[in-house]
Each structure stands twice: as C-alpha cells, then as structure tokens.
Amino acid sequence: MPTSTAHVLPAPSLRDQLRAMEDGMYRRPEAARAELVRLLGEAQQASDPWAQAFALVLLSGCAFYLGEPRETIRLASEGLMWARSAQAPEVECRLMNGLALAHHRLGEYDRAFDYFLQTLRLAQQMGDDANRFRALNNLASLYTDTGNLQQALESLEEALGIAQQLTPPFLGAAMTYMIDVRTQLGEYETVLALAEEHMPLIRAHCPPRWQGTIQRNVVRALLALGRPHEALAAAQVGLEEARRQQDHENICEMKLAVGNAFLHLGQLAEARPLLERGLTLSRAKGSRPLETEALRLLAELHERLGDHEVALGYTRAHFDLERQIHAREVESRSQLLTAQIRLELLQREAEIERLRNVELAQANTALQETQQVLLHRATHDPLTGVANRAHFGHSTQQALDSLQGGEHLGLIFIDLDKFKQVNDTLGHHAGDQLLQEVARRLRSVVRATDLVGRIGGDEFTVLLRRVSAVPDARAVAAKLLGVLAEPFRIAGQMVQITASVGCAVAPTDGQDAEALQQHADLAMYRVKHTGGNQVLHFEAEMGEPAERRQLERDLRGAHERGELRLHYQGRFALHGVTPSGPGLVGFEALIRWEHPERGLVPPVVFIPMAEDSRAILPIGAWVLREACTQAVRWQFAERGLAMSVNVSPMQFEQPSFVQDVQAALEAAGLRPEALVLELTESLVMRDLALAQNHIQDLKALGVQIAIDDFGTGYSSLSVLQALPFDQLKIDRSFTSHLTTSASQRVTALLTAMIQLAHSLEMTVTVEGVEDETQRRLLTGLGCDHVQGFLLARPLPPAQAQSLLPAGAESPVPS
Numbered sequence: 001m002p003t004s005t006a007h008v009l010p011a012p013s014l015r016d017q018l019r020a021m022e023d024g025m026y027r028r029p030e031a032a033r034a035e036l037v038r039l040l041g042e043a044q045q046a047s048d049p050w051a052q053a054f055a056l057v058l059l060s061g062c063a064f065y066l067g068e069p070r071e072t073i074r075l076a077s078e079g080l081m082w083a084r085s086a087q088a089p090e091v092e093c094r095l096m097n098g099l100a101l102a103h104h105r106l107g108e109y110d111r112a113f114d115y116f117l118q119t120l121r122l123a124q125q126m127g128d129d130a131n132r133f134r135a136l137n138n139l140a141s142l143y144t145d146t147g148n149l150q151q152a153l154e155s156l157e158e159a160l161g162i163a164q165q166l167t168p169p170f171l172g173a174a175m176t177y178m179i180d181v182r183t184q185l186g187e188y189e190t191v192l193a194l195a196e197e198h199m200p201l202i203r204a205h206c207p208p209r210w211q212g213t214i215q216r217n218v219v220r221a222l223l224a225l226g227r228p229h230e231a232l233a234a235a236q237v238g239l240e241e242a243r244r245q246q247d248h249e250n251i252c253e254m255k256l257a258v259g260n261a262f263l264h265l266g267q268l269a270e271a272r273p274l275l276e277r278g279l280t281l282s283r284a285k286g287s288r289p290l291e292t293e294a295l296r297l298l299a300e301l302h303e304r305l306g307d308h309e310v311a312l313g314y315t316r317a318h319f320d321l322e323r324q325i326h327a328r329e330v331e332s333r334s335q336l337l338t339a340q341i342r343l344e345l346l347q348r349e350a351e352i353e354r355l356r357n358v359e360l361a362q363a364n365t366a367l368q369e370t371q372q373v374l375l376h377r378a379t380h381d382p383l384t385g386v387a388n389r390a391h392f393g394h395s396t397q398q399a400l401d402s403l404q405g406g407e408h409l410g411l412i413f414i415d416l417d418k419f420k421q422v423n424d425t426l427g428h429h430a431g432d433q434l435l436q437e438v439a440r441r442l443r444s445v446v447r448a449t450d451l452v453g454r455i456g457g458d459e460f461t462v463l464l465r466r467v468s469a470v471p472d473a474r475a476v477a478a479k480l481l482g483v484l485a486e487p488f489r490i491a492g493q494m495v496q497i498t499a500s501v502g503c504a505v506a507p508t509d510g511q512d513a514e515a516l517q518q519h520a521d522l523a524m525y526r527v528k529h530t531g532g533n534q535v536l537h538f539e540a541e542m543g544e545p546a547e548r549r550q551l552e553r554d555l556r557g558a559h560e561r562g563e564l565r566l567h568y569q570g571r572f573a574l575h576g577v578t579p580s581g582p583g584l585v586g587f588e589a590l591i592r593w594e595h596p597e598r599g600l601v602p603p604v605v606f607i608p609m610a611e612d613s614r615a616i617l618p619i620g621a622w623v624l625r626e627a628c629t630q631a632v633r634w635q636f637a638e639r640g641l642a643m644s645v646n647v648s649p650m651q652f653e654q655p656s657f658v659q660d661v662q663a664a665l666e667a668a669g670l671r672p673e674a675l676v677l678e679l680t681e682s683l684v685m686r687d688l689a690l691a692q693n694h695i696q697d698l699k700a701l702g703v704q705i706a707i708d709d710f711g712t713g714y715s716s717l718s719v720l721q722a723l724p725f726d727q728l729k730i731d732r733s734f735t736s737h738l739t740t741s742a743s744q745r746v747t748a749l750l751t752a753m754i755q756l757a758h759s760l761e762m763t764v765t766v767e768g769v770e771d772e773t774q775r776r777l778l779t780g781l782g783c784d785h786v787q788g789f790l791l792a793r794p795l796p797p798a799q800a801q802s803l804l805p806a807g808a809e810s811p812v813p814s
Contacts, residue, residue, distance in 0.1 A: 014042055018054050027207055029062040036062065049086035053079045057091060060098045064105070065207070067249075072102035093119050093131035097138065104142055112142055133162040133170050140177050144184065147771070150740065152181050157475070160468055161447075172198065172206035179217050186770070186789050188221035190471060195221075197469075212242055212250035219257040223264055232261035252281035252290050260297055263304075271301055292321050381454040383432060384439035392453030392461055396513035399465050400506055409506040410464035410473030413520035414442070414480065417498045417532035419458035422490070430491040437490070438497075441483045446476065461517070470505050470537060477503045477535045485533075485733040486742045487749065494749075498533035498733075500524050509538050530608040533733075551601070552609050558593055559615075559622055565592040566626055568800040570792035571644065571765060574779045582775075584803055585785055586642035586676070589627035590794045591619070611650060620651040621660060628668035628675060630797060634804060636674040641804075642704065644676040649683045653690065658697040665701070672702030676727060680708050681719055688722065695723055706765070710753065720760060728757040732768025735788070738777050747777065754782050 018039055025032045036059050043051035056079025063071040076098040083092040100115030116139050123131035136159040143152035156178050163170040175198040182191045195218050202210055215238035222231035239254035259274035275297050282290035295318035302311035379391035387395065399409055416438065423431040435458065442452045442460060451463040462480065467473050481501050488495045502523025510516035519538040527536050558564055567590045572582035593601045610616040624645055631643040651657065665672055677698065684691040684707070695705055706727035707719065720728070730753060737746045750766070757764045769775050769788030778786060792803055 014039065014046065014048070014051055015054070018043075018051060018058065021058055025058045025061045025065070029065040033059065033062045033066075049082045050088050050091065053082035053086055053088060053091045053095070055079075056082065057094045057098065060095070060102075064098065064101055065209070069102040069105040072098060072105075076102065089122055089126055090128055090131060093123050093126075093128060093134075096122070097131065097134045100135075101138060104138070104145070109142065109146060113139075116142065129162050130166060130170070133159050133166060133174075136162070137173050137177060140181070144177070144181055147773070149181055149185055149771075152177075153475070156181065157472070160472070161466070164466070164468055168201050168205040172202040172210060176202065176206070176210045176213055179214055183217040183220055186224070186793075188224045191217055191221040192225075194471070208241070208245040209247060209250065212238060212245075212247060212253070215241070216250070216253050216257060219254075219261070223260060228261050228264035232258065232265065235261050248281065249285055249287060249290075252278055252285060252287065255281065256290065256293055256297060263297060263301060268301060268305055271297075275301060288321060288324070292318060295321060381439075384436050384454050386439045386443065386460070387451055387453035389453065389455050392451065392455070392463065393513050393517070395451050396463055396516065399463060400511065400513060400516070403506065408467050408469065408473075408508075409516075410462075410467045410476065410503060411506070411516045411520045412462040412464070412473065412477045412480065412501060412503045413517065413524040414460040414462070414484075415500045415524055415528060416458040416484075417500055417528070419497070422495060422497070426491050426493065426495070430495075433490050434488060434495065434497070437488050438484060441486075442480060445479050445483050461520070467505065470508070473503045473505050474535060474537055477501050481533070481535055482733075482736065486737060487745065500527035500532040501535040502527060502538060503535065504538040530604050534604065551598075551606070554595065555593070555606055555609055556615055558595075559618055561596075563594050563596065564619065564622065565594055565796070566590065566623065566630070567592055567794040567796055568630070569787055569794040570800070570803050571642075571785050571787050572791050573785055574775070574783055582786070582791060584641065584805060586636070586644060587800060588644040588646075588678070588787065589623060589630070590646075591623055607648075611648060614650065616648045616650050617654070620648050621664075624661065624664045625667060628664050628670045631674055632668050632670050634801065637671040639805060642674050642676050643670075644678050644706065646678045646708065647683070649680075649686060652679065652683055652694065653687065658694055658701070661698060661703060662701055665703075673704065676704040676706050678706045678708040678729065681710065684719055684723065692723060695725075699724060720756070720762075725760075725762055727763045727765060728753070729765045729767060732788075735766055735768040735770070735774055735778075738774050739771070747781070750778075750783075751781055758782070 018036075021032055021036060021039070025036070036055055040052060040055040040059065043055055056075050060072045060075035060079060063069075063075060076095045080092060080095045080099075083089075083095055096115045096119045100112045100119065103109075103115065104112035116135050119131060120135035120139075123129075123135060136155045140152040140155040140159065143149070143155060156174060159174045160171075160178070163174045175194060179191055179194050179198075182194065195214050199211070199214060202214065215234060219231045219235045219238065222228070222234060235254055235257035239251065239258055242250035242254050255274045256278040259271045259278060262268070262271035262274065275294060279291065279294035279298060282288075282294050295314050299311045299314035299318055302308070302314060379388060380386060381388045396409075396411065403409060419431065419434070422434055435454070438460065439452060439454065442462060446452060446462055446464070449465050451465070453461045453463070455461055462476070464473055464476060467476075481499055484497060484499050488497070502520045502525070504510060504516050504519040504523065506516050509519045519542075522542050523536045523538040526542055527534050568587040569590060570584050571586045571588060573585050574582060591603060591607075593603075593606050595601050607616070610619055627643050627645045631637075631641070634641070636643060654660070661675075661677070665675065679691075679695075698705060704726040705724070706729055707723075707725045708729045709731045710728050730750065734746055734750055737743065738750075740746075754764050763784045764782075765785040765787060766778050766783050767787045769778065769786040769790050771790055774788075775786060775790060792800075795803075
C-alpha cells in the first residue's frame with residue numbers, strides 16, 4: 001500500500017465547508033460548535049494545517065460569543081501555531097484578533113492592545129483590508145471601555161472608510177460601535193438617526209447580539225431626550241428579541257431598560273419587579289456595569305416610593321460597587337498607557353525607516369522633483385502651500401466626475417472669525433504667519449487623500465474625496481473647528497481664533513464643483529451671521545429668504561403666544577462638596593423656542609433674528625423676569641444659590657437697562673445678590689464707557705456680574721483690569737482640549753487664568769465639563785465652579801428642581 005498520499009491536501013470541499021460555517025459561528029455558536037469539532041477532526045486526519053487553523057478560528061469565535069474568554073484563548077493559541085505552520089498570515093491575523101478580544105473581555109487591556117497592534121501591523125503588511133478593519137474596529141471598543149472616546153472615534157472613522165469597500169457585516173460592526181460611542185458622548189439625536197439608518201442592514205447581516213447593543217442605546221437616547229413612551233416601546237421590543245435569542249446578558253439590559261422607562265413614566269409598580277429581576281440577573285452574569293445600573297435605579301425607585309431606608313441601602317451598595325469599578329478602571333487605563341508607550345516607540349522606529357526610504361527615493365527622482373516643484377507653483381497658494389482656487393475647483397470637479405453610485409464627497413468651507421483684528425493689532429506679517437499655521441493644522445487633521453485649499457484672504461476649503469454620509473463630513477468639520485480653537489503662538493504672543501464652518505455633501509447638495517462650493521459657502525455665512533465658532537451643514541431652506549422671513553414673523557409673536565421656555569443648567573462647586581458629589585451653587589437660565597409647527601428651533605437660529613428685528617428686547621426682558629421669579633419660587637436667597645442670566649448687546653445698551661433689572665428684582669421679590677448677569681467680552685468692548693457706568697450701577701444694586709466666554713477674544717486682560725467683575729466664566733473650548741494632545745498647553749493657560757481671576761477676587765466657572773477626567777483636572781487647578789453635561793444638562797423646571805438641595809420647596813407650575 002503506497003504511503004506517498006498520507007499528507008496530500010484534502011479536497012477543496014473541506015475548506016469550503018469551513019468557510020460556509022462562519023455565518024453560523026456568529027448567529028448560532030452553540031449549534032455550530034459541534035459541527036466545527038467534526039470538521040477539525042477531518043482536518044487533523046488530512047494533516048491540513050490551514051484547515052486546522054481556520055477551524056480553530058471559528059471554534060474560538062464560538063467560545064467568545066458563548067462568554068468563555070479563557071477557552072477562547074486556549075483555542076486561538078493552538079490555532080496560531082497551525083496558522084504559522086501553514087504560512088497563512090490572513091488566518092494568523094484572525095487568531096491574534098481573537099486573542100485580543102478575549103484578553104479585552106477579561107480586562108487584560110495591555111495584552112489585548114498588544115495583540116490588536118500585531119494584527120494591525122501584519123494586516124497592513126499584507127494589504128489585508130478585512131483584518132485591518134477588525135483590528136481598528138476592536139481597538140475602538142478597547143478605547144471606549146477605557147474612556148478614551150476621542151481615540152475610539154478616530155479608530156472608527158478609519159475603520160468605516162475601509163468598511164465601505166467590504167461586505168455588509170463589516171459596515172454593521174463599525175456602525176454598532178459608532179452608535180455606542182455616540183451614546184456615551186451624549187449625541188442622542190445622532191444615535192437615533194444612525195440606528196434608524198443602519199438597523200435594517202445589521203438585522204439582515206449581523207449577529208443578533210449587535211441588534212441588542214443598538215436597541216439598548218436607542219432606549220438610552222430616547223430616555224435622555226425626554227421620550228419615555230417611545231423608550232418603553234423600544235425596550236419591550238428589545239426584551240422580546242433578547243428572549244428569542246436566549247441572550248441572557250441582553251435580557252438583563254433590556255429588563256433594566258423597560259424598568260427605567262416605567263420609572264420615567266411614574267409607573268413604579270410596573271418598574272419594581274423588572275428592576276429587581278435585572279439586579280438578580282446582573283449578579284448571576286457577574287456584570288458589574290449592569291449591577292451598578294440596577295442598584296442606581298432601585299435606589300431611585302424606593303426614594304420615590306418613600307422607602308428611604310431601603311433606598312439608602314441600595315445607594316450604599318451602588319456607591320461601593322462604583323468605587324470598586326473605578327479602581328479597576330484606573331488599573332486598566334494604566335495598562336493601556338503602558339502599551340501605548342510601547343506603540344509610540346515602535347512608531348518612531350517605523351518613522352525613521354520611512355524617512356530613510358524617502359531620502360533614497362528623493363535621490364533617485366531628482367529630475368521628477370524639479371518638475372513637481374514647477375507644477376506645485378502653478379497649482380498651490382504661495383503663502384500657505386495648500387491648493388489655490390483654480391486647482392481646488394479642478395480637483396473637486398474631477399472627484400465629482402469619478403463618484404460611483406452610492407458614494408459621497410464632502411466639501412468644507414472655513415472662514416476665520418475676526419482675522420482682521422490680528423492684522424490690525426499685530427501687523428500683516430503676523431497675519432501671514434497665522435494663515436500659514438492655520439493651513440498646517442488643517443492638513444494635519446485630514447487624510448492624505450483629501451485636499452486643503454485657500455480660496456483667498458482668510459477663507460479655506462477642504463475636499464473630502466470619499467465620505468460615507470453627511471454625519472462623517474460634519475464630524476471632520478467639527479474636528480477642524482476644534483484644532484483651530486487651540487491657541488497659536490504668533491509674533492511672540494498667544495493668539496486665539498475661532499472659525500465659521502459650513503459643509504455640503506455631493507451628490508445631495510450639488511453635483512458640480514461650483515454648486516457644491518456655493519452651498520458650503522452659504523452654510524458658512526449662516527454661521528458667520530449667528531456669531532461664528534460653529535459648524536452648519538447646508539440645508540435647502542438656507543437659500544430661501546421667504547422661509548426666513550416667515551420664521552422672523554413667527555418669532556415676533558412667540559412671547560405673547562407662550563411658545564418661549566426657560567431651561568436651567570446647574571452650576572456646581574468643585575470644593576467643599578457634599579457626600580454625593582459637587583454642591584449646587586446656582587443655575588444658568590437658557591431660552592428655548594417651541595414652534596407649534598417646526599418643533600424646537602435652536603437658539604443659534606432665532607437669537608440672531610431677534611437681534612436683527614429688535615425682538616430681543618421684549619424677549620430679554622421676559623427672560624430676566626421669569627428667571628428672577630423662578631429663583632424666588634426655588635427660594636434661592638434662603639438656599640444661598642444664584643440665578644445667572646445672559647444679557648444681549650442690544651438689551652445692555654438700552655439707557656434704562658439698570659432700571660429694568662431693578663424692576664424685575666422688585667417684581668419677583670428677589671434679593672439682588674441672588675442674580676448674576678452674564679456679559680460677553682465683545683459686548684463690553686462695544687462701548688467701554690457705557691459698560692463701566694452700567695456695571696457700576698448694577699454693583700450698587702448688589703447684583704453680581706460675570707464675564708462670559710472668557711479667553712476667546714483679544715483684549716481679555718484689559719477688560720478684567722477695567723471692570724469689577726465678580727465671576728469669570730472660561731469658555732468650553734479650553735475644557736474640550738484638557739484630555740487631548742494639547743492638554744499641557746491648555747492646562748498652563750487655565751492655571752494662569754484661574755490664578756489671575758483669584759488675584760482679582762473673582763470666582764471662576766469653567767464651562768463644558770463632560771467627563772470625570774476634566775472635573776478632576778479642574779479641581780486640581782483650583783477652579784471654583786463648573787458647568788457641563790457631566791453634572792447636569794439644561795433641564796425644564798420640573799426636572800431641574802430635583803437638583804436643588806434638600807429643604808422646603810414651592811411646587812413648579814405646569
């Protein structure tokens with residue numbers, strides 16, 4: 001009997017069977033496991049190392065989806081040996097990715113990070129987009145779990161770009177993580193839009209567990225947006241689906257979501273059994289995050305039932321568990337930081353090698369470089385080095401002509417706010433330096449395939465050659481706005497600027513270069529008209545003056561028809577906190593317009609209209625009276641709290657402004673020291689003499705004065721010196737960079753501003769605090785008060801009242 005056939009490769013049918021099992025591994029891991037064990041046996045009998053390795057890829061995947069991370073590591077490690085024996089790097093990538101996922105699940109973040117990076121490096125060497133996507137997408141999950149949401153977004157954006165070229169499950173995976181990250185960032189409207197757009201694809205092509213993840217985030221978004229009935233319906237659908245799939249972790253999450261929705265609706269009897277069962281399930285699964293959520297909700301439930309002793313027990317258990325989780329998170333972040341340092345060292349080595357290759361290429365292509373220099377001069381702006389107007393327009397049209405069906409292209413228009421002030425105060429040479437630095441920063445943010453151009457003066461454009469949808473273009477635009485908000489060092493001085501940014505996406509917003517640029521330009525001018533320093537996407541009504549006139553007419557009667565509302569955002573002390581956290585020191589009153597047909601109209605839209613039509617005067621007077629009345633209703637003076645009210649420039653410039661404030665205080669019966677008037681630096685600088693007179697008279701009344709959005713202008717120090725402010729509010733643009741690469745510079749600036757304010761006997765409030773890291777850093781810097789989504793969002797009166805410290809309260813009128 002011949003023996004030469006003992007190691008012959010098996011018929012392709014065995015490999016085909018294994019590939020066909022992949023979908024079953026995702027959707028029915030328990031059922032797939034038995035068949036995969038059989039196929040692994042066949043591969044072993046056939047002495048086929050590739051088939052053995054791939055069977056172990058799928059078996060380790062089954063173990064992972066069945067919640068067995070240790071078994072996942074055992075199977076994937078064995079498979080890695082066979083993959084290397086078979087010289088199958090694509091299978092090796094899959095197995096290393098599985099090892100990374102298992103270590104991530106076990107909380108071993110440094111080992112997970114190492115395996116993800118090995119996967120990414122090997123996939124890049126092979127040009128393997130599928131495995132490159134897996135590594136990036138799972139890195140985003142790792143960053144999310146360790147609180148590094150900005151890094152998670154960056155990984156997801158790169159993964160999404162790859163997913164467009166792959167099969168639907170890849171896009172579904174990226175969108176599932178994207179929705180989870182957006183929920184944690186509090187972008188609830190975006191979460192609902194993404195879920196509605198992508199749920200059909202995920203339901204058709206992806207594992208059921210991913211549907212549960214999205215359904216959970218939809219429920220959270222609906223509850224956060226004050227839509228509990230919709231949240232209840234969505235949670236009940238999600239619970240039924242989890243039961244059908246026998247996904248016990250998702251069953252627990254959905255029970256808590258249904259219970260939370262009942263709690264929001266005041267249906268306490270219905271909420272109680274669900275929350276108690278959710279607590280039992282979370283403990284059985286060993287899920288600390290779910291157990292924490294269950295304890296928090298049960299504490300709230302019993303507080304509302306009047307069972308204060310039971311509520312206290314749940315609160316203590318919740319606090320103890322959160323403290324344990326926080327300790328674990330600190331350890332996990334330390335692990336991740338160690339791994340990231342190793343990554344930086346590897347990247348430096350790779351950069352050195354890259355530079356060597358570049359030098360070699362330059363030596364071999366000297367003649368080509370000369371030609372390129374001549375071409376560059378013809379197509380690029382001589383001052384900044386970015387594309388000139390002609391080249392940018394030509395490139396945009398070429399990109400539009402090459403678009404395939406379903407593809408999108410983004411165009412962003414950027415205009416620097418108040419650039420003329422830099423030229424006027426520092427000189428034109430400094431202005432040129434600033435433009436060069438702006439161009440450099442813009443290019444540092446976009447991809448190599450994108451194009452930055454300078455249209456003229458202080459106007460820049462960015463071409464995003466391929467984006468998956470409008471939110472992607474808006475996300476890039478927001479990133480550009482953020483990088484420009486960081487201070488520039490020009491002519492030996494620190495200069496801070498803002499920008500007005502508009503974006504348009506082809507083919508929806510235009511199918512030729514001229515139309516697309518006009519629409520992005522129109523959106524930019526809308527931002528400029530409303531004060532700058534934000535991003536708007538083009539909408540058809542921006543080009544309809546009749547529509548604007550109608551909205552202006554509606555605004556004139558909004559106050560009389562009772563369509564205006566005040567929401568209140570809490571301001572909290574960082575020092576001398578209560579046992580439950582920072583202590584409330586007051587509220588800021590924020591206006592909202594509930595249009596009977598259009599719904600909620602953003603303040604950024606209607607406030608400029610009100611300024612233009614002088615409707616801001618009666619509106620501002622109403623805001624002041626209503627805020628004072630609410631402060632009395634909530635007994636601010638007795639509680640030692642203060643109500644902050646923003647003042648418009650037109651309102652402040654009225655000769656009777658001080659008398660109007662005094663009348664509002666007397667009508668409400670509010671003591672003056674319980675009122676804080678917030679003035680922007682630009683308002684004060686319009687007429688410094690008038691500002692000095694008004695502020696002197698207001699201080700004589702006993703009213704407190706705050707300077708708002710501090711740090712965004714060019715003459716802040718002179719204003720502080722000239723006027724006796726009580727409070728200084730630092731703009732949110734500084735807060736957002738406390739945890740970015742600019743953190744060291746921003747921390748130094750914040751330290752200087754806080755020390756300066758304290759030396760002038762001013763209280764410092766920092767706005768835009770959205771995570772615990774920011775709050776901790778600001779506490780260390782000596783900041784007095786903070787505002788932001790971490791502690792409280794702007795809330796209607798009925799919800800804001802719950803933030804008040806214990807004491808007698810007057811009812812809130814409906």
